[in-house]
Every structure is written in structure tokens, then in C-alpha cells.
Amino acid sequence: xxxxxxxxxxxxxxxxxxxxxxxxxxxxxxxxxxxxxxxxxxxxxxxxxxxxxxxxxxxxxxxxxxxxxxxxxxxxxxxxxxxxxxxxxxxxxxxxxxxxxxxxxxxxxxxxxxxxxxxxxxxxxxxxxxxxxxxxxxxxxxxxxxxxxxxxxxxxxxxxxxxxxxxxxxxxxxxxxxxxxxxxxxxxxxxxxxxxxxxxxxxxxxxxxxxxxxxxxxxxxxxxxxxxxxxxxxxxxxxxxxxxxxxxxxxxxxxxxxxxxxxxxxxxxxxxxxxxxxxxxxxxxxxxxxxxxxxxxxxx
Amino acid sequence: xxxxxxxxxxxxxxxxxxxxxxxxxxxxxxxxxxxxxxxxxxxxxxxxxxxxxxxxxxxxxxxxxxxxxxxxxxxxxxxxxxxxxxxxxxxxxxxxxxxxxxxxxxxxxxxxxxxxxxxxxxxxxxxxxxxxxxxxxxxxxxxxxxxxxxxxxxxxxxxxxxxxxxxxxxxxxxxxxxxxxxxxxxxxxxxxxxxxxxxxxxxxxxxxxxxxxxxxxxxxxxxxxxxxxxxxxxxxxxxxxxxxxxxxxxxxxxxxxxxxxxxxxxxxxxxxxxxxxxxxxxxxxxxxxxxxxxxxxxxxxxxxxxxxxxxxxxxxxxxxxxxxxxxxxxxxxxxxxxxxxxxx
Amino acid sequence: xxxxxxxxxxxxxxxxxxxxxxxxxxxxxxxxxxxxxxxxxxxxxxxxxxxxxxxxxxxxxxxxxxxxxxxxxxxxxxxxxxxxxxxxxxxxxxxxxxxxxxxxxxxxxxxxxxxxxxxxxxxxxxxxxxxxxxxxxxxxxxxxxxxxxxxxxxxxxxxxxxxxxxxxxxxxxxxxxxxxxxxxxxxxxxxxxxxxxxxxxxxxxxxxxxxxxxxxxxxxxxxxxxxxxxxxxxxxxxxxxxxxxxxxxxxxxxxxxxxxxxxxxxxxxxxxxxxxxxxxxxxxxxxxxxxxxxxxxxxxxxxxxxxxxxxxxxxxxxxxxxxxxx
Numbered sequence: 001x002x003x004x005x006x007x008x009x010x011x012x013x014x015x016x017x018x019x020x021x022x023x024x025x026x027x028x029x030x031x032x033x034x035x036x037x038x039x040x041x042x043x044x045x046x047x048x049x050x051x052x053x054x055x056x057x058x059x060x061x062x063x064x065x066x067x068x069x070x071x072x073x074x075x076x077x078x079x080x081x082x083x084x085x086x087x088x089x090x091x092x093x094x095x096x097x098x099x100x101x102x103x104x105x106x107x108x109x110x111x112x113x114x115x116x117x118x119x120x121x122x123x124x125x126x127x128x129x130x131x132x133x134x135x136x137x138x139x140x141x142x143x144x145x146x147x148x149x150x151x152x153x154x155x156x157x158x159x160x161x162x163x164x165x166x167x168x169x170x171x172x173x174x175x176x177x178x179x180x181x182x183x184x185x186x187x188x189x190x191x192x193x194x195x196x197x198x199x200x201x202x203x204x205x206x207x208x209x210x211x212x213x214x215x216x217x218x219x220x221x222x223x224x225x226x227x228x229x230x231x232x233x234x235x236x237x238x239x240x241x242x243x244x245x246x247x248x249x250x251x252x253x254x255x256x257x258x259x260x261x262x263x264x265x266x267x268x269x270x271x272x273x274x275x276x277x278x279x280x281x282x283x284x285x286x287x288x289x290x291x292x293x294x295x296x297x298x299x300x
Numbered sequence: 301x302x303x304x305x306x307x308x309x310x311x312x313x314x315x316x317x318x319x320x321x322x323x324x325x326x327x328x329x330x331x332x333x334x335x336x337x338x339x340x341x342x343x344x345x346x347x348x349x350x351x352x353x354x355x356x357x358x359x360x361x362x363x364x365x366x367x368x369x370x371x372x373x374x375x376x377x378x379x380x381x382x383x384x385x386x387x388x389x390x391x392x393x394x395x396x397x398x399x400x401x402x403x404x405x406x407x408x409x410x411x412x413x414x415x416x417x418x419x420x421x422x423x424x425x426x427x428x429x430x431x432x433x434x435x436x437x438x439x440x441x442x443x444x445x446x447x448x449x450x451x452x453x454x455x456x457x458x459x460x461x462x463x464x465x466x467x468x469x470x471x472x473x474x475x476x477x478x479x480x481x482x483x484x485x486x487x488x489x490x491x492x493x494x495x496x497x498x499x500x501x502x503x504x505x506x507x508x509x510x511x512x513x514x515x516x517x518x519x520x521x522x523x524x525x526x527x528x529x530x531x532x533x534x535x536x537x538x539x540x541x542x543x544x545x546x547x548x549x550x551x552x553x554x555x556x557x558x559x560x561x562x563x564x565x566x567x568x569x570x571x572x573x574x575x576x577x578x579x580x581x582x583x584x585x586x587x588x589x590x591x592x593x594x595x596x597x598x599x600x601x602x603x604x605x606x607x608x609x610x611x612x613x614x615x616x617x618x619x620x621x622x623x624x625x626x627x628x629x630x631x632x633x634x635x636x637x638x639x640x641x642x643x644x
Numbered sequence: 645x646x647x648x649x650x651x652x653x654x655x656x657x658x659x660x661x662x663x664x665x666x667x668x669x670x671x672x673x674x675x676x677x678x679x680x681x682x683x684x685x686x687x688x689x690x691x692x693x694x695x696x697x698x699x700x701x702x703x704x705x706x707x708x709x710x711x712x713x714x715x716x717x718x719x720x721x722x723x724x725x726x727x728x729x730x731x732x733x734x735x736x737x738x739x740x741x742x743x744x745x746x747x748x749x750x751x752x753x754x755x756x757x758x759x760x761x762x763x764x765x766x767x768x769x770x771x772x773x774x775x776x777x778x779x780x781x782x783x784x785x786x787x788x789x790x791x792x793x794x795x796x797x798x799x800x801x802x803x804x805x806x807x808x809x810x811x812x813x814x815x816x817x818x819x820x821x822x823x824x825x826x827x828x829x830x831x832x833x834x835x836x837x838x839x840x841x842x843x844x845x846x847x848x849x850x851x852x853x854x855x856x857x858x859x860x861x862x863x864x865x866x867x868x869x870x871x872x873x874x875x876x877x878x879x880x881x882x883x884x885x886x887x888x889x890x891x892x893x894x895x896x897x898x899x900x901x902x903x904x905x906x907x908x909x910x911x912x913x914x915x916x917x918x919x920x921x922x923x924x925x926x927x928x929x930x931x932x933x934x935x936x937x938x939x940x941x942x943x944x945x946x947x948x949x950x951x952x953x954x955x956x957x958x959x960x961x962x963x964x965x966x967x968x969x970x
Contacts, residue, residue: 030865030868031865033865033867034865034866034867034868037753037866037867037870038758038866038867040750041749041750041751041753041754041758042750042754042758043750044746044747044748044749044750044751044754045750045751045754045755045759045767045771047747048747048751048770048771048774048837048838048841049767049770049771051774051834051837052770052771052773052774052777054785054789055774055777055781055782055785058785058788058789059781059785062788077339077343078336078339078340078342078343079336079339079340079613080340081340081343105681106681106684106685107681109677109678109680109681109682110678110681110682110684110685112678113678113679113681113682114682116678117675117678117679118682123682124682126686127682127683127685127686129957129958130685130686130689131685132887132891132957133689133950133953133954133957134685134688134689135888135891135892135895136890136891136892136894136895136953136957137689137692137895137949137950137953138894138895138896138897138921138922138925138926138946138949139895139897140897140922140925140926140929141692141696141925141946141949142692144696144929144943144946145691145692145695145696148695148699149691149695151370152368152370156327156370156371157327157370157371168688171685171688172685175685176884176888180843180881180884184847184850184881199668199670199671200671200674200675201670201671201673201674201675202670204674205674215846218772218842218846221776222775222776222839225775225776225777225778226778226779228778229777229778229779229780229781230778230779230898231779231780231898232897232898232926235357235930236357236361236929239329239355239357240353240355241353242339242342242352242353242354242355243325243351243353251327251353251355256778256780256898259780259784260780260898261332261335261355261356263497263499263784264332264496264497264498264499264500265335265336265497265498265499266336266498266499266515266516266518266519266522266523267336267518267522268522271499274784275784278780278781278784281778281781282777282778282781285776285777285778286773286776286777288776289769289772289773289776290769290773293769357930358929358930358931359930359931360929360930360931360932360933361929361930361931361932363933363934364932364933364934367934368934450819452819452821454821457901457904457905457906457927458901458906458926458927458928458930458931459719459927459928459930459931459932460931481720482720482721483720484719484720485719485931486719486927486928486931487718487719487720488716488717488718488719488720488721488908489907489908492907492917493819493821493823493824493905493906493907493916493917494823494904494905494906494907494917494927495787495823495905496787496901496902496906496927500787500902503787503788503791504791504795504821504822504823507791507792507795507796507821507822508795508819508820508821508822510819511821
């Protein structure tokens with residue numbers, strides 16, 4: 001198939017239009033194909049929305065009943081003693097926030113390198129490829145890797161180890177979106193800035209990044225969304241902590257790990273807390289998304 | 301938060317004695333089987349100035365962590381052998397005992413109505429008995445109408461201590477299971493499907509007509525799952541209750557290496573056949589003696605004060621003689637030439 | 645590797661303009677930072693792979709090349725093979741993409757060409773929010789909502805109808821647990837759907853309006869504009885979006901562990917339980933002793949997963965190149 005397009009298949013010759021019947025039949029077929037595709041696409045969209053609605057509804061039905069002030073003010077406690085989720089919530093926020101802070105600049109720099117510097121160089125190709133592989137690396141293996149390089153040698157689980165594991169997951173997501181978004185900028189933009197005599201780094205930082213900011217933020221949000229719910233990489237890095245602790249050198253609690261262990265427990269109140277935690281984490285991430293989007297829209 | 305801190309401070313001040321003025325923080329990891337009871341003990345032991353952080357990451361991980369000394373104690377459902385203990389410089393002792401119970405979903409069959417033997421259970425999980433109206437099941441259940449329904453065995457997808465206890469039982473009662481599958485935290489299941497955690501197994505059994513699974517007893521009780529009667533070694537059919545668990549526990553022989561008593565398929569007319577202890581691992585060459593002592597203090601507290609809590613959660617506490625045997629075993633751990641226990 | 649990344653079409657960016665003048669210290673530092681970050685990513689992946697390979701070495705030594713194909717996995721006998729998890733990983737990922745890509749395309753088409761303006765923002769956001777739902781939530785939702793429906797309605801219906809047919813029937817047989825390979829693929833499909841849809845929508849929107857308008861001006865229907873103008877213009881990025889989805893499907897762990905059924909045997913039925921590399925690592929890792937053959941086998945599996953990721957990505961790039969040239 002060639003990229004040069006003709007809007008009407010098999011009908012580029014003016015002579016055929018003389019045959020009215022053929023022309024109308026063709027028109028009907030085209031319209032029918034279009035209608036079918038449009039119905040299917042609308043159905044696909046409704047299906048996608050139904051999935052989201054079903055997830056939210058499930059979380060609300062099972063989790064909303066457990067929401068109370070004590071969930072946010074009490075730390076995790078044994079079954080039957082009115083525990084809350086304070087330490088997992090705070091622990092998750094700290095770890096995800098710091099991991100994003102660590103991972104985003106690295107990811108942006110790599111993405112920028114790929115889009116603006118690498119060109120067709122072999123090194124660029126390899127880095128791009130490696131970043132894509134990293135994107136599909138199972139998160140539990142990343143947790144295992146961090147366990148080997150940070151937990152074992154330094155003699156214990158820690159919030160830092162969890163942050164590093166999450167940051168490694170953040171990087172490739174940001175790389176991909178940064179590169180994609182920078183590549184989509186028209187070259188005329190770059191030429192204009194360079195033509196003004198600006199150094200390249202200023203062009204990138206002040207013009208390209210700014211022009212691509214919405215896409216990059218979308219990428220960062222996707223990354224935050226991904227790590228906020230990550231359980232596997234934290235299992236063997238930050239481990240979890242039942243007690244109140246803000247010390248990043250100690251094991252640190254997180255919402256997904258608490259949900260993971262509570263959901264499989266035999267106790268009614270723990271299971272309810274697991275669903276409540278699931279609702280909180282989902283609403284938190286979704287809320288973050290929506291907030292960032294509206295800020296973005298307001299700026300435009 | 302502030303009130304909580306004040307409360308905590310008050311608590312510390314209240315319980316403070318000159319020697320134990322500071323709260324000891326101990327971290328443990330491992331077995332999921334005793335997790336709830338450890339959590340409750342941890343809550344209670346705060347009054348004794350010990351703050352426990354226990355993470356149920358699985359027995360294998362617990363063993364790894366204590367071998368690497370990344371935690372203060374490890375917890376495991378499958379006991380280590382004496383050789384493994386020596387190699388890892390570890391001391392092993394039991395804490396509580398718990399039971400595993402089969403659950404079923406057969407239309408028209410009530411809870412605790414179905415009777416099974418260990419051999420039949422093993423053959424179901426081996427895929428040799430595939431229908432609920434198989435003559436071998438019907439034979440055990442005169443008076444119960446069993447449907448012509450395929451048996452759908454469900455097992456734990458995650459490697460777990462519960463699977464270890466269950467397969468140990470199957471291996472103990474069935475020669476063919478022992479030779480073809482064996483016992484382990486995860487084994488080569490011949491049929492059926494796995495589900496994650498107790499909740500997963502129970503949910504899948506509930507979803508699947510003809511399903512059979514196995515869960516920790518506390519889970520079955522709390523969720524009113526349909527359990528079954530099992531024939532024990534004495535040939536009696538027993539229901540899963542605290543009495544039958546305790547009967548099984550009372551016959552255990554703890555005088556074995558690593559205190560690794562096996563309570564699977566015990567003698568006694570009233571013994572539930574699937575009961576097992578769970579274990580703690582402590583370093584015999586502690587790098588942080590204070591932490592190791594705090595772990596001992598914690599379990600000393602738990603033995604003395606935690607029996608009621610354990611029963612409440614449907615675990616069986618250790619007999620006092622065993623507790624004392626554990627305490628004297630702690631004395632083998634030496635710090636600067638002195639026994640680590642009793643703590644001064 | 646072929647030079648495929650730089651598009652030769654009218655799209656985005658051919659050679660970047662480079663500054664000849666004024667490339668002062670600022671430029672040097674910035675370029676160095678970018679290059680260093682790129683090198684770090686390279687080192688990171690290298691370290692992970694080396695770590696996994698070294699960890700998996702005892703398993704490779706013990707079982708040889710047969711480790712990759714053996715379908716045996718017996719923790720009690722200490723015999724391990726990667727055949728079942730590899731089969732499950734590839735099967736579920738491909739099934740997931742087959743299910744997700746058409747729906748994702750439909751959503752992207754709806755959002756860019758069909759939906760009224762007021763609807764695009766909210767609906768687009770809602771679809772993207774689906775991507776924000778954490779994977780453990782997908783697992784819980786899948787287990788408590790999808791699995792009962794599969795077990796109670798969908799699977800028995802299919803088993804009783806299609807399952808009776810010759811040949812393809814064997815794909816849909818067995819007891820209706822509700823869990824299994826097909827359910828896992830379905831959950832994976834829902835998880836990767838928003839990634840693919842969002843990327844497709846974003847790149848469809850990048851098509852300059854004049855191209856589309858001229859096609860519409862010639863009397864093209866929306867579908868024709870999509871097929872003849874938008875898709876050819878954006879195909880590289882579309883494949884990029886699908887790759888993003890495939891990447892997630894291959895490595896997804898937690899959601900799969902809830903519904904896969906963890907069985908180490910290959911069943912012909914799609915409804916049968918199975919395994920993926922990621923799920924078996926997650927489910928078995930906790931009970932693998934340090935230095936044990938089992939732990940080594942799990943690490944070797946992780947290494948193989950990277951190999952698969954490499955192969956899939958390399959293949960897709962090669963396909964992309966031939967499409968570009970063809």
C-alpha cells in the first residue's frame with residue numbers, strides 16, 4: 001500500500017462516473033461501511049466506559065461502607081481492633097512522590113536525548129530499545145534487583161529501596177512519552193528558535209519542553225498512576241511497616257502492600273479495609289489525574 | 301495524630317521501668333499462616349514496650365531474610381532441618397498451632413455433612429476421582445444424595461504454608477500422593493486450578509459448582525464456608541472444631557530436632573487430622589543482641605499472655621511444658637559468653 | 645539494527661537542526677546530562693539482566709537448554725522448566741492485544757472523528773483514567789466481578805456450544821472455574837486498552853487538519869479519511885502505542901496472579917488454568933529459599949522474560965521497517 005492516498009477507491013477515473021448506477025452503488029457501499037464502522041466505534045467507546053464504571057462501582061459498593069474518619073487517623077492494627085490506614089497512605093504518598101521526583105528528570109533527559117541528540121546514532125537506537133524493554137520489565141524483577149543491590153548489602157528493608165524500585169519504573173514511561181511528544185513538534189519551531197541564535201539547550205528547555213509540556217505531564221501522570229498501585233516491587237524493598245514511621249531508612253508502609261495482604265486475610269474488618277484502601281488509592285490516583293488535567297486546561 | 305502521640309507517650313511513661321525505659325522495635329518477616337495472631341500479639345506487647353513489625357511475605361522469604369539477617373526474626377510454616385539450622389546459625393522454636401480444613405460447594409450437600417477420608421481427598425486432588433457421585437465417595441456417605449457433577453479442585457496459587465500443611469497431610473495418608481506429588485509450599489498439582497490466598501480459594505470454590513478447596517480454619521469459620529468431616533487415624537469421622545484441633549495438638553511429640561513436631565494425622569479418637577505448628581527462627585550468633593533479646597521478650601510475653609487471643613483467632617496455644625522448653629532453648633544463644641535468656 | 649526509528653515520511657522529525665554557532669558551555673553540559681541519563685538507563689537494564697542471568701545460572705547449568713522447553717515444574721522433586729510460563733506469557737499477551745487493539749482503535753476513532761466537541765474531553769479523560777487504575781485493583785475487580793460472570797455464565801455457555809465443535813472445540817473445554825488463561829488475557833486487554841487508545845488518539849490528533857479537510861473535501865467518508873489519510877500518516881506511532889500496551893501485557897504481574905489459576909501444565913483449553921512468567925515469579929518467589937534451585941529457576945525465568953521482550957520488540961521494529969519500505 002502506498003502512502004499517497006486517493007479518497008475514493010477504484011474510482012479515480014472520471015469516465016466511470018458516467019455510469020450512474022455503478023457510482024451510486026459505490027456510494028451506498030461506502031456509506032454503509034462508514035456507518036458500520038461508526039456504530040462499532042461508538043460501541044467500543046461505551047464498552048471502555050463501562051469497564052471504568054464497573055471498577056468504580058465495585059470499589060464503591062465494597063469499599064465505601066468502610067470509609068470513616070478512623071481510616072485516616074488510625075494506623076494499621078490487628079483484626080477486630082478498629083485499625084486504619086494512616087501509615088500506608090502516608091507511606092505510599094512519600095514513596096510515590098519521591099520516586100516521581102527521582103525518575104522524572106532522568107526520564108525527561110533520556111527522552112530529550114533520544115529526540116533531540118541521538119538522531120540515527122547506534123547509541124540512540126540501543127537506548128531507545130533498552131528503554132522499551134525496561135518498560136515491559138515485570139515490576140517484581142525490578143523489586144528483586146533493588147533487593148540485591150540495596151537491601152542485601154545495606155542490611156535491611158527501607159523506604160529508600162522502595163523509592164529506587166519505583167523510580168526505575170517511572171523512568172521508561174517518561175522516556176517514551178517525552179520522546180514521542182518532542183518528535184511530534186514541528187521542525188519549523190526548532191528552526192525558528194535556532195534562527196534567532198538561541199543555544200540548543202535553551203531551545204529545548206524553553207521552547208520544546210514548554211511546547212510538549214502537556215504530553216510530558218500526561219506521561220508523568222501515567223507513570224505516577226502505574227507506580228502508585230505497584231505492589232510487587234515494594235514487597236522486597238520497602239517491605240511494609242505496621243507502625244507509624246516516617247524514617248526512610250526503615251521499612252515503610254504502603255497502601256498496595258497493605259491491600260494485598262489484607263485482601264487475602266480471613267478477617268471481615270481487614271477485607272473491608274482492603275476494599276476501602278483500594279477505593280482510596282483509586283480515587284486518589286484518579287483525582288490527581290483530573291486535577292492535573294484541569295490545571296493544564298486552565299493554563300491554555 | 302497528636303493525641304495518638306500523647307497517648308503513646310503516656311503509655312511509655314506508665315510502663316517505664318529503669319531497665320526497659322525504651323521501646324524496643326523488632327522486625328520480623330515470613331509465614332502468612334500465623335500472621336493474624338502475631339499482629340494481635342504485637343498490639344498487646346506494646347504494653348510491654350515492644351513494638352513489633354511483622355510482614356507476612358511467605359515462609360521461604362522469611363527464611364531468606366533471617367539468613368541474610370535483614371530482619372530480627374524469621375517465621376516459617378515448614379520447619380527447617382537440623383542441618384539447615386546449623387548451616388544458617390539459627391534456632392527454631394514453635395509458637396502456635398493451626399488447622400487447615402477442606403471446603404466444598406456441592407448443591408444439596410450441607411456444611412459438615414460430607415464425609416471424606418485422606419485417601420479419597422488425595423485421589424480427588426490427584427485427578428483420580430473426578431465425579432462427586434464416584435462410588436468411593438458414595439460409599440462413605442450413605443444417606444447423602446451426591447450429584448453427578450464434575451469435581452473442580454482448587455488449590456493455593458501462591459506458594460504458602462497452608463499448602464505445605466495440606467500436602468503434608470495428603471502425603472502422610474496416601475502412599476501414591478507421597479510418591480507422585482509429595483509435600484511442599486507449592487507442588488506439581490495434577491488437576492484443578494489455583495487461586496491466590498485464602499480469599500481466592502474460597503471465592504473460586506464458591507463460584508464453581510462442584511468445587512473443593514482448602515483454607516485455614518479461621519477463614520472457614522469467619523466466612524461460614526461449607527467444611528467437611530474427615531476420617532482420622534483412629535477411624536473416626538471428626539468435624540473441624542477447636543476441640544478436635546486441641547485433641548490433635550495434645551498428642552504431639554515436641555522432643556525432636558528443631559522442636560519440629562509433626563501433628564499431622566495424629567492418634568486419638570477425637571483428633572482433627574490436619575493440624576500443624578508454625579515456627580520462629582532466631583540467629584544463634586546475633587549481631588544485634590538487644591534486638592534478639594527483644595524478640596525473646598516478645599514471645600515470652602506472648603506465651604504468658606497471648607493464649608486467649610490465639611484461641612479467639614482459632615489457633616491452638618502451645619502447652620506450658622513446650623513453652624518452657626522453648627525458653628530454656630533460648631538460653632543456648634550466647635551473647636558475650638552469657639546466655640541471652642533469661643534477660644537480665 | 646536497522647534505522648527504523650527515524651521516520652522517512654512526512655511525519656514528525658527528519659534531521660534535527662543543529663547549532664553550529666554558540667554551542668557554549670550550556671550546550672555541552674546539557675548534552676552531557678542527556679547522554680549521561682541515557683547511559684544510566686542502559687547500565688540499569690544491563691545490571692538487571694546480568695543480575696538475573698547470574699542468579700539463573702545454576703538453573704541453566706542444572707537443566708541445560710531443555711530448561712527453556714521443558715514443561716515440567718515440580719518444586720518437590722526440584723525439577724524446573726520454563727515451557728509452561730513462556731507459553732502462557734506469549735499466549736495471554738497476544739490474546740490481550742487481539743482483544744484490545746480493535747476496541748482501542750474504535751475509541752480513538754470515536755474520539756477524534758466522531759464525537760461532538762463537548763464529549764471529547766470528558767470521554768477521553770474517562771478512558772485515560774482507566775489507565776490510572778492500579779493493577780492490583782484490576783486484579784481484585786477481575787477476581788470478584790469478571791471471574792464469577794465467566795464461571796457462571798460465559799464459560800458454561802461457550803463450553804456447551806463452541807466447546808462441542810470439532811477442532812476449535814478443544815480450545816473451550818474443561819470445568820468453568822472462571823479463572824484461567826482467557827480470563828487473564830481479558831483482564832490484560834482491559835488494562836492495556838487505555839494505553840493503546842490514548843496513544844492512538846493523541847497521534848490521530850497530530851494529523852494536520854489540511855490533510856483531513858482536503859480528503860473530506862473530495863467527498864470521503866470518515867472511515868475513508870481514517871483508513872486512507874490518518875492511519876498511513878500515523879502508523880509508526882500507532883504501532884508505538886500498541887508496543888506500549890504489549891510491554892505492559894508481557895510484564896504485568898499482580899492483576900494476572902489473581903485470575904491465572906497458576907497451573908504448571910499446558911492445557912489445550914483457553915479456559916484452563918495456566919501461568920505467565922511474571923505471575924509464577926510473584927506467586928512462588930516468597931517461598932523460594934536463598935540459594936535454592938527454585939529461586940534460581942525463577943530468576944532464570946525473569947531472564948527469559950527479558951529475552952522475550954527483546955525478541956518481541958525487535959520483531960515489531962523489523963515489521964515496522966518492512967511496512968515503511970513496502
